[in-house]
Amino acid sequence: MATPVITPIIRFNPYASTSTSPSPYPSNLPKPRFQIRPTPTKLNVSTKNHSLAAAASLSDPFVLQIAETLEDSLSTTTPPPPLLQKLRDASAESLLSTPWPTRKDEPFRFTDTSFIKLSQIQPVPSPPQPVNPLGFSTDTQLPNLVFIDGFFVDSLSQLPPLPDGVFVGSLLSLNSEAIMKRVSEFVSNFQGDLFWSLNGVGTPDLVVVYVPEGCRVESPLHLRYCSVEGVDSGSKILPISNPRVLVVVEKGGEVGIVEEFVGGDGKKCYWANSVTEVVVGEGAKVSHSYIQSQSLNAAHIKWTSVRQESESTYELVEVSTGGKLSRHNLHIQQVGPDTVTELSTFHLSFSDQTQDLHSKLVLDHPRGFSRQLHKCIVAHSLGQAVFDGNVQVNR
Numbered sequence: 001m002a003t004p005v006i007t008p009i010i011r012f013n014p015y016a017s018t019s020t021s022p023s024p025y026p027s028n029l030p031k032p033r034f035q036i037r038p039t040p041t042k043l044n045v046s047t048k049n050h051s052l053a054a055a056a057s058l059s060d061p062f063v064l065q066i067a068e069t070l071e072d073s074l075s076t077t078t079p080p081p082p083l084l085q086k087l088r089d090a091s092a093e094s095l096l097s098t099p100w101p102t103r104k105d106e107p108f109r110f111t112d113t114s115f116i117k118l119s120q121i122q123p124v125p126s127p128p129q130p131v132n133p134l135g136f137s138t139d140t141q142l143p144n145l146v147f148i149d150g151f152f153v154d155s156l157s158q159l160p161p162l163p164d165g166v167f168v169g170s171l172l173s174l175n176s177e178a179i180m181k182r183v184s185e186f187v188s189n190f191q192g193d194l195f196w197s198l199n200g201v202g203t204p205d206l207v208v209v210y211v212p213e214g215c216r217v218e219s220p221l222h223l224r225y226c227s228v229e230g231v232d233s234g235s236k237i238l239p240i241s242n243p244r245v246l247v248v249v250e251k252g253g254e255v256g257i258v259e260e261f262v263g264g265d266g267k268k269c270y271w272a273n274s275v276t277e278v279v280v281g282e283g284a285k286v287s288h289s290y291i292q293s294q295s296l297n298a299a300h301i302k303w304t305s306v307r308q309e310s311e312s313t314y315e316l317v318e319v320s321t322g323g324k325l326s327r328h329n330l331h332i333q334q335v336g337p338d339t340v341t342e343l344s345t346f347h348l349s350f351s352d353q354t355q356d357l358h359s360k361l362v363l364d365h366p367r368g369f370s371r372q373l374h375k376c377i378v379a380h381s382l383g384q385a386v387f388d389g390n391v392q393v394n395r
Contacts, residue, residue, distance in 0.1 A: 060099040063194065066121050067095050070202030070242070073123035081171055083180070083187045084206055090188040091200025098194045107193070110386045111327060111356050116271060116299050119238035123202060124149040124229040143168065144222040145207065149229050150241030152207050165212035168221060170205050179210050183248060190277050190305040193329065199275045199303070202242040209245065211253040213281070220256030220287070230268025233297050240271040247277070249284040256287040263295035263322065271299040278305070280312040282336065287315045294322035296351050303329045310336025310365070318345040320355055327356040337365040347376040349383035356386040363393045
């Protein structure tokens with residue numbers, strides 16, 4: 001019996017960096033035409049920003065091809081909110097000089113993403129409404145939001161009365177100028193990698209969770225993500241979805257977030273590319289649960305970016321068992337002293353799967369307490385578990 005592969009990497013090196021040179025255009029691919037589309041507040045790359053135009057000429061054609069496909073799939077009948085357009089423009093700009101990761105790149109040394117690159121990426125179209133593919137119960141007293149293939153479905157979501165000042169919903173339905181102004185401070189203000197930027201270009205909407213100062217939300221918010229569109233194994237087409245959520249908890253506030261990712265068919269192939277960004281204000285607390293049980297033929301790549309202000313608390317409990325390739329990029333930035341960060345994660349690889357956790361905790365201020373416990377089980381000869389825990393203590 002072959003020995004299961006478990007690949008842990010734990011490092012403490014704030015100065016390590018890697019770089020790669022983008023490859024030239026393959027002869028069998030047409031030169032992509034993707035560029036940042038001009039808006040009243042955006043410069044056209046091809047005519048007004050020579051450095052970006054030069055970067056575009058050197059970029060990875062596969063990346064630009066995906067970005068172009070995502071851009072073309074978005075609705076053009078109604079203009080997006082300015083904040084959403086800002087996110088798309090900033091993400092598109094970063095993709096101009098970002099190559100597809102390979103095993104030569106340190107963050108992906110043990111994680112093979114080639115099966116995604118060998119596929120023809122197609123964005124999932126907007127689901128028909130009403131739709132309830134998994135028979136979600138709408139008879140619940142707990143606040144819950146439902147996403148179908150990356151689209152927030154209001155008709156399936158249930159939001160009982162919430163405390164005054166709390167907003168949970170689509171950016172399109174956010175009418176408060178004060179909340180909109182506060183949210184605008186954080187849109188495009190986080191840092192991520194290629195997959196974070198692809199989500200920013202292709203996300204159809206931005207779901208916002210806002211908790212005002214001193215407010216405690218008693219019941220946890222349950223975010224349920226369902227992947228319905230999929231293809232049979234062996235198909236060259238790979239549907240992609242890009243849900244995105246921004247959580248802002250003001251000073252002294254408290255909220256619980258439960259994210260659950262499931263697949264409608266356990267054998268279908270698809271790519272769920274999710275981003276969650278969390279701002280934990282001074283003295284605030286966020287309890288975050290993350291459950292991933294996608295199809296065993298799916299690709300599941302998730303970004304979780306957290307900013308902790310002084311005396312704040314962020315707690316994460318994670319269980320990941322699904323996906324052919326599952327990767328969680330967890331980045332936590334301390335922006336004030338006396339923070340508490342507790343991370344408890346469990347990965348199970350019981351088939352030909354790769355379960356990957358790349359976490360990074362940056363401590364820039366004194367008296368930051370952190371505790372991380374990661375466990376993984378590989379129960380298949382072709383299974384793999386990868387863990388990279390990076391802690392930076394900056395002076």
